[in-house]
Amino acid sequence: MHRWRRVLAPTVAGVVLLVGWEAGVRASGLPAFVLPAPSQVARTAVDVAPLLGGHVVTTLTEAGLGLLVGAVVGLLLAVLIAAFPWVQDTVYPLVTLTQTVPTVVLAPLLILWAGFGLLPKVVLVALTAFFPVLVAAVTAMAAVDAEHAEMVAGLGGTRRHQFWLVQLPASVPGALGGLRVAATYAIGAAVVAEYLAGQSGLGVFVQRSRKGYEVDQILVAVVLVAVLTGLLFLLVDGLARLATPWQRPSNRSRPGRTPA
Amino acid sequence: MRPGPMTTSPSTEAVPAHEDLTTAPALEVAGLTVTFTGEGRRATADVVALRDVDLRVAAGEFVAVVGPSGCGKSTLLRILAGLTPAGAVVAARTLTTPVDANGTRTTAWMPQRDGLLPWRRAWSNALVGARIAGVGRAVADERARTLFDAFGLAGFERAWPHELSGGMRQRLALLRTCLPGRPVLLLDEPFGALDAITRRRMNAWLAGLDLAGHGRAAGAGRAVVLVTHDVDEALLLADRVVVLSDRPGRVVLDLRVPRGDPTSARQALLEALDPQGGTGASGGGEVRARRGPRRRGRGAAARAARRTARG
Numbered sequence: 355m356h357r358w359r360r361v362l363a364p365t366v367a368g369v370v371l372l373v374g375w376e377a378g379v380r381a382s383g384l385p386a387f388v389l390p391a392p393s394q395v396a397r398t399a400v401d402v403a404p405l406l407g408g409h410v411v412t413t414l415t416e417a418g419l420g421l422l423v424g425a426v427v428g429l430l431l432a433v434l435i436a437a438f439p440w441v442q443d444t445v446y447p448l449v450t451l452t453q454t455v456p457t458v459v460l461a462p463l464l465i466l467w468a469g470f471g472l473l474p475k476v477v478l479v480a481l482t483a484f485f486p487v488l489v490a491a492v493t494a495m496a497a498v499d500a501e502h503a504e505m506v507a508g509l510g511g512t513r514r515h516q517f518w519l520v521q522l523p524a525s526v527p528g529a530l531g532g533l534r535v536a537a538t539y540a541i542g543a544a545v546v547a548e549y550l551a552g553q554s555g556l557g558v559f560v561q562r563s564r565k566g567y568e569v570d571q572i573l574v575a576v577v578l579v580a581v582l583t584g585l586l587f588l589l590v591d592g593l594a595r596l597a598t599p600w601q602r603p604s605n606r607s608r609p610g611r612t613p614a
Numbered sequence: 615m616r617p618g619p620m621t622t623s624p625s626t627e628a629v630p631a632h633e634d635l636t637t638a639p640a641l642e643v644a645g646l647t648v649t650f651t652g653e654g655r656r657a658t659a660d661v662v663a664l665r666d667v668d669l670r671v672a673a674g675e676f677v678a679v680v681g682p683s684g685c686g687k688s689t690l691l692r693i694l695a696g697l698t699p700a701g702a703v704v705a706a707r708t709l710t711t712p713v714d715a716n717g718t719r720t721t722a723w724m725p726q727r728d729g730l731l732p733w734r735r736a737w738s739n740a741l742v743g744a745r746i747a748g749v750g751r752a753v754a755d756e757r758a759r760t761l762f763d764a765f766g767l768a769g770f771e772r773a774w775p776h777e778l779s780g781g782m783r784q785r786l787a788l789l790r791t792c793l794p795g796r797p798v799l800l801l802d803e804p805f806g807a808l809d810a811i812t813r814r815r816m817n818a819w820l821a822g823l824d825l826a827g828h829g830r831a832a833g834a835g836r837a838v839v840l841v842t843h844d845v846d847e848a849l850l851l852a853d854r855v856v857v858l859s860d861r862p863g864r865v866v867l868d869l870r871v872p873r874g875d876p877t878s879a880r881q882a883l884l885e886a887l888d889p890q891g892g893t894g895a896s897g898g899g900e901v902r903a904r905r906g907p908r909r910r911g912r913g914a915a916a917r918a919a920r921r922t923a924r925g
Contacts, residue, residue, distance in 0.1 A: 501729050508695045508723030509794070511746040519742060523733045600733045600774045 387567040398570040399577070405559075406578065412555040413548065416472060417540040417586065420479020424540075425533050427480065428487030432529065435488075436495040436521055453485050457546050465551045475547040475555070482543040483536035487529050494528025495521045527601065530594035537590040541583045640798050640837035641671040641694060641721075645707035648689055650699075662862035663689050663702070669856060669865070673797060674835025676826040678848035681858030682887065687841045688802050690863070694839065695723035695800050712797050720747075722796035726803045728787035730775040737762075737771040740790050747794035757793050764823065765789045781805075781812045785819075792825065799825060799838045806842070813847075821850050828853075845883050849876045857886040 372392050379391040386394060431449070435442040457478060464474035502520045511519065548557025556575050563571035595601075648664040663686035671677045681687045693704055694711055696719045712720045722743060730739050737758060744754035762768045765785045775783060784805055791799060804820075805813040827835030842848055848855045849871055857867040867886035872879055 501725065501727050502731060504697060504725060505729030506742070506746065507697055508721075508725065508800075509743045509746045509791070510696075510719050510721070510796075515746050519731065519745070523731070526733070598733070600735075600776070 387569055390570040390573065395570045395573045395577075398568075399574045402571060402574060406556075406574075408554055409556050409559045410578065410582070412472075412552075413541060413544050413557070414582065414586075416475040416544040416547070416555065417479055417582075419472075420476045420544065421483050421533070421536060421540045421586075421590075423476060424480035424483025424536060425487050425529070428484035428532065428536075429491055429525075429529050431484070432488050432491035432495060432525060433522065435492050436525070437517065442492075449485070449488065452481060457482060457543055458550070461547045461550045464547070470551050470553060475544050475552070478547045479540050479543045482539045483533075486535040486539075487532035490532030490535075491525040491529035495525040498524050527598050530597060533590055534587065534594060537587045538583055541579055541586060545579055639670040639710070640673040640675075640712055641669070641839065642708055642710040643667060643669045643690075643694070643706060644709075645705075646690070646693070646709065647705045648686065648693065649703045649705075650701050651703060664858075665862040665864050667858070667863065667865055669839075671798075671837040671839055673837050674826050674828060675854065676838040676840070676852045678840045678842055678852035678855045679858060680842055680845055680848045680855060680883065680887065681863060682860055683843060684861055685858045686861060686863035687843075687858050690858075691723065691800050691802050691839060691841045694798075695719075695721050697723065720796050721798040721800055722791045722794060723800040724787055724791040724802060724804055726806045728775075728783045728807075730783055730787060730790075732775055734775075735771070736767065736773045736775065736778065736786055739775060739786060740793055743790045743792075743794040743796075747796065749794055754793065757795070758789075761789050761793060766819070780808050781816055784808060784816065788820075797836055799836055801838065801840045803842055804840070805847075813844075817847050817850055826853070845880060845887070849880055849883070855879075855883060857883060 376391045376393060379389055390398075431445065435445065460481065461474070461478055464477055468474040468477065498521055502524070503516055506516050506519055544555065545557040545560070548555035549561050550557075552558045556579060560572055560575045563569075563575065646664055646667040646669075647662065650661045650663055652659050652661065667690060669677070669679075669690070679687045679690065689699060689702065692699060693702075693709075696711070698704055714720050731742065734742070740758050740761070741751075741754050744757070749757075762771060765788070767782060767786060767789065770778060770782065775786070778786065784807070788801070788804055791801070805816045808816060825836060826838045840848070840851060845855075852871055855867075855869045855871060856865055857869070858864065859866045866889075867882065869879060869882060869886075
């Protein structure tokens, strides 16, 4: 009963919204370049589908590569911070500073330096993705269970043992939690970078559609970005579960927590 | 530095001299005083946790340290394990713990909570101690195979720690502590977190395990120090029971457990633990901490006797 409500209620709400939108557009006679009806958006989606394949592949490549680079850099930096306190003092403020600059401001610079190709987009996605991974991993390593650290010390373990046996594995669920957050940003960051300059990708598609006042095409892209982000999140979430098989199902909804 | 004259163990019965008279002790502490400085946020007075504590444990000997809560017995064990608590000032005439050729401490300490790593399966958790001690993988695997059988964990090699029962987790933690083959085991209430029935079962099982290796040649066994607040647990498992007083913890009785009937030994222990009397009948073996000054009972006499013997 309860589960049904959780599926049924949002579905009904969504359908009601779409029907209201459709009815509203038809009744008011709004021109399609201001707000097309959902039925028209659906028709456009079918029409432009053959065009979209290449754009989707470009965007997914940028987002995937950027996410991977961001995760690796974030985890490596977290490890360095855990191992050497002076790295934390030096790097953390700078890293936080990079996050205060919006993507839209950073993108033109990156495009200026790295051209119109894949590289600036990957760098931009990586820049947005590494921060949540880094913060989550650093937090997890700092919050290592004293019980585990003492156990290792009580068996004669050195700092090296502490790191490999306790700190690093303890940071994995945290880092994966950060990666889940990063996955929700990745597509968006890639699209923004493409929108500013590029030859292919959903951002380019949106840019071209905007120039032609083809609002229905923009809306197709909006839906597509949402769906791709959802799929990417599910993929990362699935990989995270595979990578942490020790986590109890009840604890999985709370990333960064290890079962007691 | 070679220790001075042997401290004698005052006991209720005349027990023949143990092999510790012929072999060097695996573990020796003399005149250990531990003070917690009151520096922190609130400048409180210094707290003396342990005062002038002597403890010698020979290889192949199982010693239980009992005392009321807060008497510093866990602190004593931590210092032996090299885990000096923050803010503790340690002073001792002698503090000898075994080290290997590299100068690394070769004690193995087991906390009250199991400390199992949730991201390692049971088998892999068991090998943590061996990995730290630098035991080769093949040797460690071989030992683990034997020990998983002996510890009743066979068939659970691939289980995650959260899938094991409380008793199994503690056994696995003990297995991890034993596996590296360290010459000194330091067990801090290993079954203290378990329910009474499971604890009783674990103790009966542990008594049959012979951790110290009594059957072996003198000096070949392990020195085991067990901290507990349960007198019956101490009598069941240990060759010798050392009783600590309320804080500041002092050794008030060092009793060799007689073979056979432990009733009189139990009585002596309970009296030493609570010199204000009336404990013999209360039974239960659980020790409650008491505050305030106390009469100097037999514990004080025992200590005086030991002082004289030490010269």
